[in-house]
Amino acid sequence: MSKISRRSPPTPATRSWTLRHWQLRTVPHPAKVFLLLVELTAVAITVALLVAQRVSTAEWVRLGVLTFLAIGYAEAGARIERLKRYLSPGGDKVASNQVSVWAFAAVLTVPSGWAAVLVALLYGQYLVRRCRDRTGVPYRVIFAGATVMLSAEAAGALVTWDGGGDVLRGGLRAPVVVIAALLVFTLVNFGVLLTGMCLVRRPPTLRAMLPDSDSFGYEIATLALGIVTAEFLVHSLALTPVALILAAYLHRSSLVNSLHRSSRTDPKTGLPNLPAWTEHAQAVLAHSHRHGQTVTILFCDLDHFKVVNDMYGHQVGDRVLAAVAQCLRRELRGHDGIGRFGGEEFVVVLDAISAAEADAVAGRLRTAVSALHFDDDLTITMSVGMASHEPGLVAPELQPLIGRADKALRIAKADGRNRVRAA
Structure with missing residues (x-):
């Protein structure tokens, strides 16, 4: 806890x-x-x-x-x-x-x-x-x-x-x-x-x-x-x-x-920073294409995080980020690539699982973050956008996948937050 x-x-x-x-x-x-x-x-x-x-x-x-x-x-x-x-x-x-x-x-x-x-x-x-x-x-x-x-x-x-x-x-x-x-x-x-x-x-x-x-x-x-x-x-x-x-x-x-x-490490969360995660994600995409595997990008964003910083202060906000990062890492497989995108945003690359299985993983991450308990009745929720690339002749590209996952995240926010949406 x-x-x-x-x-x-x-x-x-x-x-x-x-x-x-x-x-x-x-x-x-x-x-x-x-x-x-x-x-x-x-x-x-x-x-x-x-x-x-x-x-x-x-x-x-x-x-x-x-x-x-x-x-x-x-x-x-x-x-x-x-x-x-x-x-x-x-x-x-x-x-x-x-x-x-x-x-x-x-x-x-x-x-x-x-x-x-x-x-x-x-x-x-x-x-x-x-x-x-x-x-x-x-x-x-x-x-x-x-x-x-x-x-x-x-x-x-x-x-x-x-x-x-x-x-x-x-x-x-x-x-x-x-x-x-x-x-x-x-x-x-x-x-x-x-x-x-x-x-x-x-x-x-x-x-x-x-x-x-x-x-x-x-x-x-x-x-x-x-x-x-x-x-x-x-x-x-x-x-x-x-x-x-x-x-x-x-x-x-x-x-x-x-x-x-x-x-290569984000000091607040201990996760790989964006350049390090990008390097890892590109390697995962290349490996998935060679072996004919589905690859999925999850774009995760904490809901109303600015309110946490405004009400409790940035030190508390930083500790919330660290707790969420530890929670996400705990719920993922050891080789799943998770990194901090910036601010209150996290990115995950999943390989060797289907789009439906990736959707289940995203739901589990969202539920785990919602279950975190903090003092002063502070609760955190998270919205997730996901984009998958099925195996085929065309190699997956990271930036378009991130863009699609970002659009799905905006849809999750517009639909009421604390939910998962797929591109």
């Missing part, structure tokens, strides 16, 4: 960093219990491991080198992280960062309790930096840190169970153990994070909280770089600073990807 308030929210800095507006106060009780349980478990296991595990001189050296490199790189890369947070849409989803490089390298080269201590230091540094910048949400940073600590301890338990010592000197079994540890680290990390996020956010579907392919790929790349760093630590300590160059290159590549993605 969407929640829209007439009152303007406080700024992020005030909301996140003053006791009165501390966001943990608004978290559902089951979520608070889960967050606290994860954090206490991480601390308890770490303390127990620190008491039980012995550290050799070589391991102390590796831990010192990793700490120096990790903290130094975190400070040097702080500007890149600020840019990525600014550019990345959908910031509530699972986010990847460079901590995995150093955390996983520590898992493979030092006792797991001290690997968890390294993670705690890095997230403590991150929390201090966010306090200084007055950005972010403190309880999320703490929970994320506890999650990575548990991930490191779980992966470290697998490494230790295999026989202890340096797993990278373990002969033929070493690659299997390393890959297994990587899988355990990833599964525990994402599993605990997603559970906490679902309890806090209560999304309509789990899919809404899953990381996108770029974020997941970036996380795997950082873990792979962690393996390379561990190899340097064990076999050629003098070359370990090379890991900084590799980490910087990976970080820079992720920033370039964020810049590319932000240039």
